[in-house]
Amino acid sequence: MMAEEKQQAYVTVAGGYSPEVVELKQGVPATITFNRTSSQGCLDVVHSKDLGFETELPLGEEQTVTVPTDQAGEFTFSCGMDMFSGKIVVR
Numbered sequence: 001m002m003a004e005e006k007q008q009a010y011v012t013v014a015g016g017y018s019p020e021v022v023e024l025k026q027g028v029p030a031t032i033t034f035n036r037t038s039s040q041g042c043l044d045v046v047h048s049k050d051l052g053f054e055t056e057l058p059l060g061e062e063q064t065v066t067v068p069t070d071q072a073g074e075f076t077f078s079c080g081m082d083m084f085s086g087k088i089v090v091r
């Protein structure tokens, strides 16, 4: 494995998450960039209790979070009120 290997995922937030499932490779440093492009719904916060991130998503401003990939599995992220959710699959 190359020391500088990284992976970056991109999720558009517009009345839900697109894509709803983000796949990441275990053991490779990862970031996910969220871009909220619509004021629809209550998606101005995204968080994951599983993976320990939470960030506000100002409309039209990309926000990048670091995601731990040391553990394989399926992890959930959701809006601030847990009404919309997506999944991060690490394997």
Ligand SMILES: [Cu+2]
Residues within 6 Å of the ligand: 041, 042, 043, 079, 080, 081, 082, 083, 084
């Ligand atoms: Cu919500």
